[in-house]
Amino acid sequence: MELYPASLANSLDFPVIRKEIAELCQTTGGKSMVQNLQPIPDTFELKRALQQTNELFSLYLSGDPVPSTLFDSVKGATSVLRTAGTVLEESQFSLIRSLCLSYKQVHRFMDKQRQRLPLLAEWILATEPEPLITEAIDQRLDERAQVRSNASKELASIRQKLTKSRAAADRIFDRVLKKYREKGYSADFNETVSENRRVLAIQAAYKGQVQGIFHGSSSKHSIVYIEPGETVEINNEIAYLLDEERQEIRRILKELANLIRPFTNLLNSIEDILTELDFIKAKAAFAHREECCLPQLTEQPHVKLKEAYNPVLKIFNRHKAKLTVPLDLEMDVQHRLLVISGPNAGGKSITLKTLGLLQLMLQSGLLLPVHPASRFFLFGQLMGDIGDNQSIENELSTYSSKLEKMKHFLQHADDHTLLLIDEFGSGSDPDLGSALAQVFLEKLNGFKVFGILTTHYNAIKAIAAATEGIQNGAMLFDRQTFSPEYRLETGNPGSSYTFEVAEKSGIAPHIIKEARERTGKSTLKVDQLLVQIQDEKLQLEKKRDRLNAELQSIKKLEAEKADTIVKLQEKLDKQSKLNEENDRLLYWGQRFQKLVEGWMDQQSQKDKKAIVARFIGMLNQRSGEVEKEEKQNFSKAQSKRDKKINELKEAEVKVGDRIKVLDNNLQGTITAIKNGKYTVAIGNLSSVLDRDQFIPFSGELPDQPKRKKRKKKFNKPQDGKPKNQNP
Template sequence: MYTTFEEEARRKLVRGRSLSILEYDKILDRLVNHARTIYGRELCYGLIPTSDLPLVSEWQQETQDALEYYIKEGALPLGGVNDIRDAVRFSDTGATLSMKHLLYIAQFLRAVDRLSKVSVDWLRTDPQDHLLFRDIRQLMPLEHLEKEISMAINGENEMNDRASNELYNIRRQIRDAQSSIREILERLIRKNPQALQDQLVTMRDGRYCVPVKPEKKGEVPGVVHDTSASGQTLFIEPMAVVELNNKIREWTAAEQEEINRILQILSGKVAICKDSILADIALVGHIDFMQAKALFADELSATRPRMNDEGRIVLSRARHPLIDKDRVVPIDFSVGTEYRTLVITGPNTGGKTVSLKTCGLISLMAMAGLFIPCKEESEVSTFTKVLADIGDEQSIEQSLSTFSAHMTNLVQILKLTKPTTLVLVDELGSGTDPTEGAALAIAILDECRKKGAVTVATTHYKELKAYAVEQEGVENACCEFDTETLSPTYRLMIGLPGVSNAFVISRKLGLSPKIIENAQSILSEESLKMEELLSSAERHNRESEKLEKEIAELRDEIQKQKEDLENQRKSIEKERKRVLAQAREEKQEMLEEVLEKADAILDEIKEIQKMENSHDAERKIRAIRNNLRAGLSDIDAERDDDEEVKEIPGEKPDKIREGGLYYSPTLDVTGIVIKGPDRSGNCILSSGALKLTVASDSLRYPKKEEVKKNAVRSRKEPRRASTSSADKIRLAKKSSMMPEIQLLGMTVDEAVHTLDRYLDDCVISNIENIRIVHGKGTGALRSAVDQFLKKDKRVRSHRLGTFGEGEDGVTIAELK
């Protein structure tokens, strides 16, 4: 028989009284609280579980995509939306909409426009593959219609003057007439104050009037429109304003007619866009519905289950969704795997019914596309029907006892049971003789098993425990009970039948030992042994789980410490690389700056030395420049390989003596020390026409070939010395630095700028005492130098020169 897609979808919906028994309606109530529009709330209330696995998977994906957006971007802009469906359909009949309804439509259109502009930049996939953005991209914003309505209407009962030129002109005429009337009436009030009860202008029946004393009405000719309740005041429309009042009446009627015309035009435009608006309403409702599912999942700390249609339910750390997540005890639950029937036993108030409802309600939620309050990787099956018999449903009106009520439900359940059915039965076989009840319970469970249904039942009957042990495809489970505290732990243990614990509990509560012994003697020896074995197994299982928990905690702690150590190592390594990179950058910037200055200074030296010993001076200049540039190369090498700074090669002298021949590896220069070392450890090395300031620590005894080479002045390519970049900067700078600077002939600005750069070079070269020659002249340069040095943090102290130092034409400064 042929069925449409809609009919097939409706056929697969899971309905029936089991939804209310499992409190699915309360889940919908909580879901609705997260919807922000009337359209979304309606979809939430209409959410019904389905057995259609592909459809369930799509619903789950909707929740996943909406939750992904919510976590990254927050809630969608869905505020300020009213129900406009009736108004839109009403406009399609040719009717004129009110300003209120048009404003609601404009608000909805603005919401659609905001929603359509939601960013998708963070998406890693095509928006069409993201179900939330698929709907958002299908929205059709009607900006032109929204702007027309918003420009025309200011409020629910107020039309904008600029809604049309005609309306603007009419209202301008009304305002002009009202202004003229007020001027006329104010003159009348000033002229006849004694005839008026109050000196004010009032309105009666939409016409301007003044309050006149009855005995003075002859002094104010006009039309009487009203009288006060006491009869002491007449409200008279003076004849001077009657014509203007008549005009206002005419213009007011024309104003209302123009307003109606504008509303009719806007309503017609809404009618033209009816299909687009209704389509957007459906999309906004579905988008709001998806977001509500995501917010509900976030509230429950829920996860997406893996879905199947094979009857397999595996729940890890499952929580009942209607119990506070901070109070509920999570359970591990499985059925439909190696067994399709699960028998749960245990004491009253031990958590059997909650476990049963948790299984049923979570299954319904998953089939409705909702996330479930379980650990990730939990698995849920779809079922064509979920049949439940839970709770005491005895009815006095129908003369049904507890047993009869349960049996009536079970008869209906057995009629509907098939392989794709989930059957949930609480206290199976209760309410009648225990022996007969147990026999019936076994027979009912066996019938469900033969029909292939997935069945979960709770019971107190020990016969059902034995049935679960003996029958293939049936498994025992129990709710744990702590005999020390005499309270249930609400933990579900699959694979173990429940123990009565009646004797233990009675003994702890103070029942006489003789009575307990008498009760035990009544039981068969096999029953006692079985209870003891089950009790022992439960105790050992509890101890085993405790050990497993401790081991898992230790493992987690070790893993956490390992991760912390690894994170610390990575952080230290990252910081080390950052510091090294920053240091290299700073060194490179310094070297480049020094190289630039050195090139300029060396060019000057080259010009000075051009006429004498030019051949040797050129070679020395090239050597110094090359050694400075070597510093930049060293930095590049350091980026590839962080090595320790090597010592300056060569034999270091015990003491530097004036007149001695020494070799500077840094500058690749051999010369005679003509002065030094001074307090800073610097000395002056003379090599040919050059006199270089070098650090005494960097000097070495020259090798024989260096001595010979110095004697014959042979030219050779400079060799790069293996020394630190910082020393290269200082030594290279010292090679061209003198402790004196000439500022003669410069302007104040030029002198200050030159002095500033000179102080930088002196600091790099470790020169402590300098002589600044500025001349006497007008004293402008001397004053500028004095003010500059006073503010400069590089200067320790300064003074004018004394007799023999240059007196007022020289400033002597000591650097820090």
């Protein structure tokens, strides 16, 4: 997307967004990428950038850990390595090691998150970490980035000699120091260090009494520093060993540099990957903080803002503990141009800048603080005339600057252009400027551009009302409180509320009255008519809102009443069933009682068997009835549950909603919706589901009905005793 003029991003406050995101970066390179953030011209790359940001955003949304991208640049070290035979400092090798370890952790993380972060994983897993780099460094350097003594046999031998020589030098020096201290030659602090050698601090009066090498004196020449003659030879030996150590360390570091040199390009690639990941992570963190999402992208020109916030205004208001009013508007091929009118400080310019800033953010690869149902088209050009553009350098007045821009609009605007013009037609004679603006508007409409224009001119409002492709919009104003509502309403123009705003600002009433008298009758009548229309509309809206609230209250009461009736009916049904069951139990109890009494009255075994057989027959009959009732109850409960599941499958869901998977009852969060498929984060995993595979988490389901295990039926007795068997 091309911007015109070049300063348009500044006019839309895009640098504020860059600054906010840059503060969330962990690396200097990431901050630099944010500062260079601009529209991505290639559509494929833009959509990829948006999806990658959305993938990391899903981690923030679900509260899962996000990999660290903290590291220091190694570009200085790799630049040195490109020249054969060069050597790095120990600290530079330490930076390389840290970079490789950071990348190893990120690589491992992405390997585990392949399903949930497919684009990021594909990108990062294409570059494998090289373990040989860290292994080679760890073999030669310790955790303090110092060359290990065992890095070579020669270095180990040198350091052993150094340890012995230093110990011997210390013993000799301590003996000499003790001697001169006892003689009273030493200064209060006895000794110091000069050129890495211990030297005696001797009072100047006794310097001729001490044999050795003079190293200097104090500022007042009261103390001289002398290296004792007894330690000169061994100190020279230590100096020689230190030189040998330096040469061996250099040889080891050169050897290490030669081992790592073939991986120079890999190291640069790893740093580039981690830098870009830091950049993406900062974008995702900003999106999470500002409650953003990835809106729907349309193939045809169409803009729909739903619950859209200007992030700069939202951040500013948050610091002031003020609420920000969201914006709703829609533009399609039937209503491509929106002419907004209304009072000054009523939100016209903010509305215009909100659309422009959100479009610029989206086409720069950023998620937006809008409702997920919002829709955006990827425009080829974003043009604008916002603010005072007079230029001393180019000898342009404000109006000349506006005409210069309009000339560009008329020459280059097309049906893939989003145009933003603030104070359209202003800057010149009201009548002449308005006439020219009317022609400009008709020409721009002929080019089928999309856009927003703000104005105070009634003639422009009239054209918008009468021309296909253009619609009016008004920023609402509450005349009772004389304050703007910062809400846009399309369909009708708005009044500028010039006199009302002046009255609220404290202008004397007699001055306002005189101004009204000087205003042309037709102009004043039109303005009064607009005020009247807007007032009536506002009152109708308030009445509608009040009626809707009352209607919702009535519906709520009706729902509560219906729910109470249903519960009472269920209670009655339950009691009725309980009564029926008690009657049946009483009936069967009486029958069983009679059989028992009959059995006890019989004397012959044959008659008793006959009664037992009748008893078993009655048991089996009752068992069959109970089993039939349970099957009917199970079928009803299952049908009720299935109906509820089907209702919940049709419920509307959006990104960020919690859901429950039907197959396994696992809970998850929707992170993306595309082509009827739903990406769901379940713990550390990510799955792509169809809509009929899950229900909203808040949806309440009846319990899954369970079949009761039936007892075994009884067979007729063979010996007077009943026997049971499987049915």
